Each structure stands twice: as C-alpha cells, then as structure tokens.
Amino acid sequence: MRILAVVNQKGGVGKTTTTVNLGAALAISGHRCLVVDLDPQSNLTTSLGLQITEDGYSIYDVLVDREPLGRAVVDTDIPNLIACPSDPSLAAADLQIAADDPDPHHRALRLRNSLLDFARDDPGAAFVLLDCPPSLGLLTVNALVAASAVVVPMQCEFFAMQGLSRLLDTVSRIGRSWNPGLDLLGVLFTMVDRRTNLARDVIAEVRGKLGDRVFDSIVPRSVRAAEAPSYGLPLQLYDPRSRVAAAYADLAQEVLGR
Amino acid sequence: MRILAVVNQKGGVGKTTTTVNLGAALAISGHRCLVVDLDPQSNLTTSLGLQITEDGYSIYDVLVDREPLGRAVVDTDIPNLIACPSDPSLAAADLQIAADDPDPHHRALRLRNSLLDFARDDPGAAFVLLDCPPSLGLLTVNALVAASAVVVPMQCEFFAMQGLSRLLDTVSRIGRSWNPGLDLLGVLFTMVDRRTNLARDVIAEVRGKLGDRVFDSIVPRSVRAAEAPSYGLPLQLYDPRSRVAAAYADLAQEVLGR
Numbered sequence: 001m002r003i004l005a006v007v008n009q010k011g012g013v014g015k016t017t018t019t020v021n022l023g024a025a026l027a028i029s030g031h032r033c034l035v036v037d038l039d040p041q042s043n044l045t046t047s048l049g050l051q052i053t054e055d056g057y058s059i060y061d062v063l064v065d066r067e068p069l070g071r072a073v074v075d076t077d078i079p080n081l082i083a084c085p086s087d088p089s090l091a092a093a094d095l096q097i098a099a100d101d102p103d104p105h106h107r108a109l110r111l112r113n114s115l116l117d118f119a120r121d122d123p124g125a126a127f128v129l130l131d132c133p134p135s136l137g138l139l140t141v142n143a144l145v146a147a148s149a150v151v152v153p154m155q156c157e158f159f160a161m162q163g164l165s166r167l168l169d170t171v172s173r174i175g176r177s178w179n180p181g182l183d184l185l186g187v188l189f190t191m192v193d194r195r196t197n198l199a200r201d202v203i204a205e206v207r208g209k210l211g212d213r214v215f216d217s218i219v220p221r222s223v224r225a226a227e228a229p230s231y232g233l234p235l236q237l238y239d240p241r242s243r244v245a246a247a248y249a250d251l252a253q254e255v256l257g258r
Numbered sequence: 259m260r261i262l263a264v265v266n267q268k269g270g271v272g273k274t275t276t277t278v279n280l281g282a283a284l285a286i287s288g289h290r291c292l293v294v295d296l297d298p299q300s301n302l303t304t305s306l307g308l309q310i311t312e313d314g315y316s317i318y319d320v321l322v323d324r325e326p327l328g329r330a331v332v333d334t335d336i337p338n339l340i341a342c343p344s345d346p347s348l349a350a351a352d353l354q355i356a357a358d359d360p361d362p363h364h365r366a367l368r369l370r371n372s373l374l375d376f377a378r379d380d381p382g383a384a385f386v387l388l389d390c391p392p393s394l395g396l397l398t399v400n401a402l403v404a405a406s407a408v409v410v411p412m413q414c415e416f417f418a419m420q421g422l423s424r425l426l427d428t429v430s431r432i433g434r435s436w437n438p439g440l441d442l443l444g445v446l447f448t449m450v451d452r453r454t455n456l457a458r459d460v461i462a463e464v465r466g467k468l469g470d471r472v473f474d475s476i477v478p479r480s481v482r483a484a485e486a487p488s489y490g491l492p493l494q495l496y497d498p499r500s501r502v503a504a505a506y507a508d509l510a511q512e513v514l515g516r
C-alpha cells in the first residue's frame with residue numbers, strides 16, 4: 001500500500017482537484033485507491049458527491065475519537081475508488097488532539113496508526129491519497145508522518161515558489177525525525193496557462209532546481225475542472241475527453257512508474 | 259479607525275492580493291492605512307518588498323510575546339501605507355497561545371487589544387486591513403474579534419460557494435458572542451473570467467442571496483496581478499493602468515462610501 005500525501009500550505013493550488021482526479025485515474029486503471037479528506041472545508045467529500053451526515057462517521061471520529069478508519073470509509077460512483085469523508089468539526093481537531101495528548105510525537109502518529117490498522121483489515125487498497133488543508137498544522141503533519149511519499153501541486157506563480165522551499169524543508173524535517181522513508185515523489189504544475197512568461201519562467205526555475213522530481217505531466221487551466229465538483233464527479237466521468245482529465249491520466253501512469 | 263478583516267478559509271481566492279491593493283488604493287487616495295499579515299506564509303510581507311529579519315519584530319511577537327504593535331510596524335514604498343509583517347514561526351502561534359491562555363475568550367482578544375493600544379499611540383491610521391490565513395483557526399478568530407467589518411474575496415467557483423455560507427455563519431457567531439458590531443461589508447469577486455457560464459451563474463446566485471452586500475467592483479483575472487508580488491510592488495506601482503489596479507481603485511471608493 002503506497003500512501004501519498006497531497007500537500008501544499010499555499011491555498012487554492014489544486015490539492016483537492018489532484019487528489020480526486022489522480023485517485024479516479026488510478027482506480028480506473030485497476031488499482032484500488034482510498035482518498036482521505038483531511039480538510040475541514042470538505043471539498044474532497046463534496047467533489048465525490050458524498051454527503052456529510054450527522055450520524056455518519058468521518059475522519060474526525062477516526063483522529064479525535066479513535067474510531068477504526070474502516071468504519072468511516074464509503075464507496076464512490078467509481079469502481080475501485082473508496083473515500084473517507086471529513087466534516088466541519090475537523091477545524092477544532094488540532095486543539096482537541098493537542099489537549100488530549102501532551103506528547104507532540106504521539107499526536108503526530110494518529111493517522112499513521114489508523115492506516116496501518118486499515119491495511120490489515122482491507123489489504124486490497126493499493127494506494128491511499130491524503131488531501132491536506134492549506135496549512136502546516138497538525139493535520140498536515142499527521143499526513144506527512146503517515147505517507148511514504150509526497151505530491152506537491154503548485155501553480156506557476158510567485159507566492160507558490162516562495163512556499164515551495166519552506167514546504168520541502170518541512171518535509172525533510174518530518175522525514176528526519178518521524179518518517180525516515182518520506183520522499184518527494186514530484187511537483188505537479190497545475191492550472192497552467194502556457195502563454196504567459198510567468199508560467200514559463202517558473203517551470204524552468206523549478207525544473208532547474210528539482211530535476212526529475214518534477215512530473216512531466218502538466219495540468220492546463222480549464223473551466224471544466226472548476227465545473228466538475230458542482231456535479232460531484234471527477235473529470236473522468238464529467239468530461240473524460242477534457243485536457244485536464246488526460247493530464248491526470250498521464251500523471252497516474254507517471255506515479256505508477258516511479 | 260476602521261478595521262477590516264479580509265477573510266475566507268478557502269485557499270487562493272485573492273485575500274492577500276486584495277489586502278495589498280485595496281490598502282495601496284486607500285493610501286494613494288489620502289487615507290493612512292495599516293496592513294497586517296496574519297498568515298505564516300508571509301505573502302503580504304513579501305508582496306510589499308519587506309524582509310523578515312531574524313531580529314526584527316513581527317505580528318508573532320505582538321500576539322505571542324505581547325510586544326506593542328507599534329514596535330513591529332514598518333513603512334512601505336507607498337506614502338501613507340504602513341505594514342506589520344509576519345514570519346513562519348506564526349504557524350505555531352495557535353498552539354502556543356492556547357497553551358499559554360486556557361480561556362478561549364482571552365485568547366481571541368489579543369489582536370483587538372493590541373490594535374486599541376496602537377490606535378492610542380498612532381491616531382493617524384484611518385484604516386487597518388487584516389490579511390487572514392486560509393483557515394478559521396485562532397488567528398482568523400482574532401481578526402474577526404478585532405474587526406468592525408469583513409471583506410470576503412471569492413472566486414466564481416463551486417467550492418467558493420460552499421465555503422461562503424459556512425464563513426458567514428462563523429462571522430455571525432463571532433459577532434454574537436464576542437464582537438456585536440461585526441458586519442459583512444461586502445463579498446468581492448476576484449480572478450473573474452466573464453466569458454465562462456460558471457462565473458455568470460455564481461455571480462447571479464450570490465447577488466441574489468446577498469443583494470447589496472456584494473461589491474459592484476469585480477476584479478478580472480490578469481497575469482499582471484500574479485507578476486507584481488515578485489517585484490515587491492502593489493499593482494498601483496507595478497502596472498497602474500492595468501484593469502486589476504483600476505478594479506481595486508473602484509473598490510476603495512466603494513469601501514469609503516459604505
């Protein structure tokens with residue numbers, strides 16, 4: 001079971017869109033895939049048309065009340081794609097877990113332990129994708145401790161460049177102290193408008209710095225990607241011939257090859 | 259002194275870009291304006307060309323170590339525009355303030371008290387704009403408790419719609435319990451591509467729901483806005499004839515008129 005954390009503290013860079021569509025592309029090509037929504041905004045949950053019901057379980061119950069992850073996991077419209085929803089109460093999880101567990105090391109291990117138990121119960125899942133909120137707080141730290149590798153969606157813009165080096169520092173710091181195998185699988189350029197100089201400059205600079213730790217696949221900007229969530233569908237179902245769906249299918253092949 | 263919190267837990271919607279350019283537009287039209295960076299990403303700080311030095315003060319020192327705000331405030335390249343920078347250590351401020359102060363009410367009052375002291379020392383500031391991080395955590399709650407009104411930048415996309423009702427619920431909840439005067443000054447549509455149906459649908463739906471609490475000014479998508487931060491300049495200096503600079507100048511007039 002490969003666990004990938006989809007991380008970037010910069011907001012609105014395409015973390016949720018990448019988790020949904022990469023997950024769907026992996027599932028469609030035959031690899032059973034669990035996607036986990038770690039964001040109190042619950043954008044992943046609604047992108048897959050899932051409801052957050054009062055009495056249903058979510059990642060909040062798993063992390064704060066230590067319910068088994070298997071109890072919160074539900075099916076989606078796509079065969080082979082299963083999901084663990086989140087809900088708004090997750091916004092208070094940071095402080096609640098910190099109050100409950102004074103040891104910073106223990107706090108950071110909750111998600112990893114839940115996933116290890118889940119892997120024993122449901123050995124069929126080949127991939128787990130963790131959709132992180134736009135911060136480097138406890139939920140993201142839990143994802144980095146649980147993950148075997150990190151996917152970093154980024155836009156070709158100035159703020160994104162600035163945040164990247166800080167994010168990679170955090171990834172290697174967490175790797176050194178809590179998760180020695182953690183590695184950058186790749187940076188993914190999203191919402192790219194190739195006509196602008198800014199995009200070309202940023203792509204050249206990041207490829208220059210990171211070499212092959214940048215995916216070849218580049219996701220173009222397309223309003224189809226922004227429309228799909230309102231129908232609760234990944235792009236492979238909403239508009240399978242779109243350039244964005246094709247880019248995520250390419251990405252899935254690259255991830256399988258690494 | 260009018261204190262406006264620029265808030266939206268959805269990431270990448272233009273909070274920082276709005277704070278910088280609305281602040282610059284207010285300053286250029288003669289109103290002394292303080293902008294405060296409450297985001298550990300420090301995007302506002304770098305957009306104004308400010309350095310985060312090891313020995314300098316930032317909002318972290320004000321909120322966590324209770325230094326006077328006046329000590330952290332610096333001048334910018336624009337007359338009448340002053341700024342309080344942030345730095346990466348702010349990422350831990352939530353947990354540090356919570357550990358230091360068990361009373362949730364006290365924790366939420368730190369920024370408001372700092373601004374009240376600042377207003378006594380520097381009575382010339384007519385406006386304070388608070389740039390919030392993409393979450394509804396303690397830093398954003400501090401901003402909502404300190405503010406007299408809220409500006410909500412949003413993109414014309416599905417996730418933004420979903421987050422808006424949750425955000426407005428939070429604003430009225432904070433208003434009821436901690437800040438009775440708090441009010442939505444307006445929703446600002448940002449990065450708008452008017453050619454898409456999605457944009458037209460979202461604008462129509464939000465205007466239908468909120469009426470005049472939506473600004474008339476609409477900020478178009480333009481790569482010039484994404485280029486300006488890399489030069490450390492607001493748009494009024496980087497490209498004063500751009501459509502985005504003009505939209506923020508219009509917004510400033512609307513804000514002055516409300």
Ligand SMILES: Nc1ncnc2c1ncn2[C@@H]1O[C@H](COP(=O)(O)OP(=O)(O)OP(=O)(O)O)[C@@H](O)[C@H]1O
Pocket residue numbers: 010011012013014015016017018039043132133134190191192219220221222223224225226227229244267268269270392415416417418
């Ligand atoms: N390739 C694309 N083309 C156009 N729009 C896109 C594309 N990918 C994502 N979007 C839209 O951009 C917005 C931001 O994307 P998304 O929500 O996936 O980012 P995020 O990093 O998960 O945001 P947050 O930081 O708030 O969690 C969304 O409204 C989404 O629909």
Ligand SMILES: Nc1ncnc2c1ncn2[C@@H]1O[C@H](COP(=O)(O)OP(=O)(O)OP(=O)(O)O)[C@@H](O)[C@H]1O
Pocket residue numbers: 009010011012134157158159160268269270271272273274275276297299301390391392448449450477478479480481482483484485487502
């Ligand atoms: N009108 C615009 N046209 C094009 N790009 C824009 C526009 N406004 C902002 N941007 C770019 O979009 C990205 C997101 O904007 P910004 O950083 O201001 O949003 P934010 O809400 O502050 O993000 P975060 O949630 O990470 O704090 C930035 O790279 C910015 O340069």
Ligand SMILES: [Mg+2]
Pocket residue numbers: 015016017039043132133
């Ligand atoms: Mg997201």
Ligand SMILES: [Mg+2]
Pocket residue numbers: 273274275297301389390391
């Ligand atoms: Mg910002």
